[in-house]
Amino acid sequence: MNVQNSLKNIVFKQEFFSIVIGLILSFGMIGFAPSSILLGVFFCVSVLHFLLISKKFKFEFGLLLPILLYGLFILSCIWTYNIELTIKGLGRTISLVLVPLSFMMIPKFDKQNIDLIFKIFTKSNLLFAFFFIINSSVKYFENGDSSVFIYHNLVSVLDLNAIYVSVFFLISFIYLLEKKKKSNLDLFSLVVFLGMILLLSSKTIIVCLLLLIIIYFVFYKTSKKVLMGNKKIILIVVIVMISSSKYVIERFSSEMDSNFIEVLNVEKVNHTYAWTGSTIRLLQLRFLKEQIYENKIFLKGFGLFASRESLEKKHLQLGTYPTYHDYNYHNMYAQMLAELGLLGLLLLLTMLILNLSASVKKRSFLFFSFSLIMVIWFISESVLWVQKGLFMFIIIYCLLYRNTLTSK
Numbered sequence: 001m002n003v004q005n006s007l008k009n010i011v012f013k014q015e016f017f018s019i020v021i022g023l024i025l026s027f028g029m030i031g032f033a034p035s036s037i038l039l040g041v042f043f044c045v046s047v048l049h050f051l052l053i054s055k056k057f058k059f060e061f062g063l064l065l066p067i068l069l070y071g072l073f074i075l076s077c078i079w080t081y082n083i084e085l086t087i088k089g090l091g092r093t094i095s096l097v098l099v100p101l102s103f104m105m106i107p108k109f110d111k112q113n114i115d116l117i118f119k120i121f122t123k124s125n126l127l128f129a130f131f132f133i134i135n136s137s138v139k140y141f142e143n144g145d146s147s148v149f150i151y152h153n154l155v156s157v158l159d160l161n162a163i164y165v166s167v168f169f170l171i172s173f174i175y176l177l178e179k180k181k182k183s184n185l186d187l188f189s190l191v192v193f194l195g196m197i198l199l200l201s202s203k204t205i206i207v208c209l210l211l212l213i214i215i216y217f218v219f220y221k222t223s224k225k226v227l228m229g230n231k232k233i234i235l236i237v238v239i240v241m242i243s244s245s246k247y248v249i250e251r252f253s254s255e256m257d258s259n260f261i262e263v264l265n266v267e268k269v270n271h272t273y274a275w276t277g278s279t280i281r282l283l284q285l286r287f288l289k290e291q292i293y294e295n296k297i298f299l300k301g302f303g304l305f306a307s308r309e310s311l312e313k314k315h316l317q318l319g320t321y322p323t324y325h326d327y328n329y330h331n332m333y334a335q336m337l338a339e340l341g342l343l344g345l346l347l348l349l350t351m352l353i354l355n356l357s358a359s360v361k362k363r364s365f366l367f368f369s370f371s372l373i374m375v376i377w378f379i380s381e382s383v384l385w386v387q388k389g390l391f392m393f394i395i396i397y398c399l400l401y402r403n404t405l406t407s408k
Helices: 002-011 014-030 032-054 061-075 083-092 095-104 111-143 151-158 162-178 184-200 203-220 224-229 231-243 245-257 260-265 277-295 308-318 322-326 332-361 365-380 387-401
Strands: none
Touching: 014 032, 014 111, 014 162, 014 387, 032 095, 032 387, 061 083, 061 095, 061 332, 061 387, 095 387, 111 151, 111 162, 111 184, 151 162, 151 184, 162 184, 162 203, 162 365, 162 387, 184 203, 203 365, 260 277, 277 308, 277 332, 308 322, 332 365, 332 387, 365 387
């Protein structure tokens, strides 16, 4: 009884679950092991809570969808083009089952505990931002190359992708933006995250940033009095965007060289062909179209993680630079259709649509922002096939369904 009472007083408190979730999200930038270990802790404690306290599942339709999606992953073992890669994929995506099950076995999160999760996440992101800036500053003083502050170079010290880091920082920016009472540290952090997002220069995430700022002030801060009360934030946004406009403009202007018609029709290229972010993604969609006709994958796909060999062959035939041969589709919708077929794509779309609907009903700008970011981000990245992207998506997705926020 003493052990059980200790568990109730310490481990089974909602604050404990919030801290663990906050740390799982925070450790996403430093590799697979820390966040995976914490996820295991979260699942095990959730099971203990179920066995000793709740003794029943809190079923939510939204939480069943990722489990059904994982069930489709398992079924794809029957028809997969590469059983080894599919089994590997099953291990890498198991959080689609573990996280929803964990949330079903523990109480809903109230506003205070949701705030604790994102407070931990945001403070750790602030520390990472300082770390990236300091590291790049050291490199700059060594070689005088200002490019160390831009795009992937800024986060290369941890071998990270600028787009994923941008999403982490954008979530923290939105969390601070939504806070009713902002401290001086909050305002300073907003400046830091805004500056980092612009320096990381992901075009997709910058578009999300601008769109969400507009939505926030138009639909969530409607009165002139409230708008004037946020004039500091408006001033911050304007100053930081003007200061970094050179880098942002360069990133967007690079897309002017895109020749979409040529990409859709070219039969052979050399290693020096000038690809842009848009054209290489369009090329992957062209390959997907060809694969649908040649391999008849529209209904069931290649199988989980089993599209790689076919994509590599396509790149070899076209003659692209070898670096691109290991690329996935860089589009979650295309990735799902290619590997799990039409049913997989429909399940994913259902999750995203229900996610948006639930976030609107909860009247939470943070959850709405997350839902909209995922819809847009999935167009340019195969998010769920990367651990840090998968963990962020499935945890915040489940948190959206298991909270006590007031619905309309």
